[in-house]
Amino acid sequence: MFKKKLVLGTLSAIALALVSNISIAMTPEQQGLEISKEAKQRDLGWIDSTADMLMLLRNQQGQESIREIKIKSLEVDDDGDKSLTIFNKPRDVKGTAFLSFSHPVDADDQWLYLPALKRVKRIASRNKSGPFMGSEFAFEDLSSFEIEKYSYKYLGDETINGLENFKVEQYPADENSGYTKRIVWLDKNEYRIQKIEFYDRKNALLKTLSYVDYKQYLGKHWRADTQKMLNHQNGKSTELKWTNYAFKTGLKDGDFNRNSLKRVR
Amino acid sequence: MPIKNLAALALLLTFNAAASDFEVSGKVAVEERYFFETNQYDNQFPHSQTSILVEPEFYWGWNNGDDTVTFKPFYRLDDQDSERSHGDIRELSYIHASDDWELRTGIRKEYWGVTEFQHLVDVINQTDGVEDLDGEDKLGQLMVNLSLVKDWGIVDLYLLPGFRERTFAGEDGRLRAPMIVDKNNVSYESSAQEQHLDVAMRWSHSVGDFDIGTHWFHGTNREPILTPEQDGDKLVLRQYYNQMDQFGLDVQATIDDWLYKFESIYRNTNDGNFWATQAGFEYSFVGIFDSNADLGLLTEYSWDSRGEGSIQEPGASFQNDLFFGSRIAFNDMQSSEVLMGFSTDLDHSATSFILEANRRLGDNFKAVIDIRVFNSSDPIEQTYAIKNDDHLQLSIEWYF
Secondary structure, rough: HHHHHHHHHHHHHHHHHHHHHHHHHHHHHHHHHHHHHHHHHHHHHOOOOEEEEEEEEEEEOOOOOHHHHHEEEOOOOOOEEEEEEEEEEEHOOOOOOEEOOOOOOOEEEEEEEOOOOOEEEOOOOOOOOOOOOOOOHHHHHHOOHHHHHEEEEEEEEEEEEEEEEEEEEEEEEEOOOOOEEEEEOOOOOOOOHHEEEEOOOOOOOEEEEEEEEEEOOOOOOEEEEEEEEEEEOOEEEEEEEEEEEEEOOOHHHHOHHHHHHOOOO | HHHHHHHHHHHHHHHHHHEEEEEEEEEEEEEEEEEEOOOOOOOOOEEEEEEEEEEEEEEEEEEHOOEEEEEEEEEEOOOOOOOOEEEEEEEEEEEOOOOOOEEEEEEEOOOOOOOOOOOOOOOOOOOOOOOOOOOEEEEOOEEEEEEEEEEHHHHHHHEEEEOOOOOOOOOOOOOOOOOOEOEEEEEEEEOHHOOOEEEEEEEEEEEEEEEEEEEEEEEEEEOEEEEEEEEEEEEEEEEOOOOEEEEEEEEEEEEOEEEEEEEEEEEEEEEEEEEEEEEEEEEOOOOOHHHHEEEEEEEEEEEOOOOOOOOOOEOOOEEEEEEEEEEEEOOOOOOEEEEEEEEEEOOOOOOEEEEEEEEEEEOEEEEEEEEEEEEEOOOOHHHHHOOOOEEEEEEEEEOO
8 A cells, every 4th residue: 555655656756747847748738727727826825815996887988887896805725715795886785795605616605695685695606607797897707716617728928018928728617607718818927917808609709808007915916906808899898996905814714604794894 | 273283183083084984875765656546545645655765874883893883764754644754763783793703782674584575584673564565674673683603503692672563554545454554552462562572593504505594583473463443433453463483494595597495484372373485496597688687587485374364364465375576687887677576366366566677877876666566356365455556656766
């Protein structure tokens, strides 16, 4: 038994050496996966975070509408993250809050708190492709990135925003996704997402998301101050402006349950 | 010098504001109701009814939101029904939250349950009956509620001092029975009357796809027994509140696009006991007709062991009733939504139809249209009394 374990260990060590030394031998699929794993790996260890999000919705006529939202997240080892989303604007939904336990493969567990009725409702979470608060962001665009959610293909290198980028295609594993694929540009220095293109179910270009003004927190975690989503098919756009980012604030598991959902502001 | 003092004061105020959170929000609404048919009973108004409601909320939070005080008064002014002009303190409470427990003290509202068309297990608060027919508007209830968060679920313990009588339409108002409910001469089974100390316990938990809750309530029944009695030269309905013990279970299973909902209660009183169940399901279609709109379809069924009863001994209003509903969410910038519901009593011919449509106007206003239609040909059915009260309501709500 012990001997078998040792042999296996040695074998995997050799395999690892091969992968890291002879990367040329990797298929584009393996390369895509490795790049995505590295991006995820580099951001691990944020423990918990809070941030304020301002959503600016614009239609083709230039009409604007604002959403003011606070997000609290908790990193969960070996599972998807937990998050609380609290709405402040528009005023008619003030106090509405949304609790989500995300899972890499299984459907997320989601609850919605309706303050007028004081009611907590468990909601079906398969509606990933639907718009979030009437914006150009779908629910799935705002959920946490997990390696298992996609399969990958490295397409090559490209320079955007003056930075050398990896260009990786991602194919959603979930059949309920609104996309056939996403093309993601990650800069080679810090593995930060610079741009994402979303392709709809007919494989036509639907949206482009650009990340602007990255800032580094705790000397490790990069977050963009602004995310701009442009829908090429309907001409509408949504801009996210992030402020008051904080990490390791001491949030606990107990801050993410039905009780906190009813109380949170 | 005064300027300096002012500056110091301003600075102090700023610091205080930073240490604690104070927020004012709320809503003001104007509602216009139009009844298609003229009044069925004497003294009721013929067609239109206008009312204004104000519901501000004052919130103070400190210790990172672990300590909060909320004050939410409510007032409605109605131009036709003097009983519908009424005020209430919806909330005046202090909440302290710790890691694994929470203490909530004061006047509050507590919602239990999972179904949409009837709320059997939701018994903590009294129904504010003049507000709407759906029973979702509640009067504030004085309580001490200790909530314990355990690995095996959340346990809520309630002490409920002070009882609130249900509100009913007045003599001038529509949506009432032929006899008006007497606000005075209310009687109780308990010698403590409305001062009876009620107690309740609830355990709720989420296990995988299931959300489960179970409760026990001991105290004054929120549903009055209404008995016709002579009051001078007219007949009125006298309210009698008995004591009840209620056990209940509510379960929702959320599996893929399906929601399965189940509520059941057993209520024991000195005037009899009964079982009742409300159960059904909801299915959501996402992005219908290649649009952003979602369509939810709901069906629920009600059963009550008391049955339909008789003219002399009325039974339950939902004893063998079927409900269908649909909800269309357009997922647009204005969050436009249309809700429709249809109910039918399978024991006798009575149906009702509701429609609710709403849309945000700009950032702070909302327009709401409500339509209610009742059909009933059997005097035993409770909607028979309001069969002429079909109406349309237009509301403009301002949120601040």
